[in-house]
Amino acid sequence: MFDRKIAGETAIRLALTIEYEGTRYHGFQYQDNASNIQEELENSIYKFSGEVVRVKAAGRTDSGVHAIGQVISFDTVTRHSPETFVSGLNHYLPDDIAVREAFKVPESFDPRRDAVSRVYKYTIRNSKVPSPLQRRIATVITADLDILEMKKGASLYLGTHDFRKFSGPMKGEGFSSVRKILRSELRKKNDILEYTIEGNAFLSHQVRRMVGALVDVGRGALTLDDLKKLIRGVGDSVAHSLPAQGLCLREVRYKRFPPLIES
16 A cells, blocks of 8 residues: 555655745746745755655645645655655755655555645734844734724635635636635734634635735725625625735645554
8 A cells, every 4th residue: 555666666655744934935836947845855855865756745835935834745766764754855955944744655645635624824013113033924014903803804704705806817717716714813912913724725825815805904995895795706806915925834634644654
């Protein structure tokens, strides 16, 4: 179940949880002539094991977006243990990307298709002054915000909706923009606002536009009725997007993960 032959060699599939600061990358997915997380990971695997592999990820985070719980998988014919892969890949990775854990998984495991939900957190610094220490992980909003109204707005996202008004460019005809939101919470501590959202999947820019709409509610530019219309897909307006640096992929959830660990 865990092992199979590739070019006469016994191969295994590994799943890794990855943390990265996305500031200097043009997203996770491989792109020609643009720095990306996938290429860095594949290069580190080659330097460590000598293998040319293509990794699969649970989600293709956008340019500038961070992650603390991204999940990837790839096949290897090396004899290294998962623990050795963690230390070996971290040796070759740049200091803004790290492997946190590695597991041996069934050959059928697919980090994207097998995921039950994804959890993102968006961080806002609601202050009149910037914070140099937080500039890469939080978005500064200087306007006074009505937090109670924003929390009411966050609750409206719960359930299954067509989020086309919250999407970046769509993939084309037949592509569904319906998504199910399982958790939508806004918390404030001092001048930090943290919005946590969990859904079965997300559209491009969806979370950033959802938070952008909540900020518009908080500063009085959007009413709760306006937000309801956006969620229903009514009208010509769309939600505006907040910058990427405040967004972090916190966790990818599976029915069993680590899935079927075998020593």
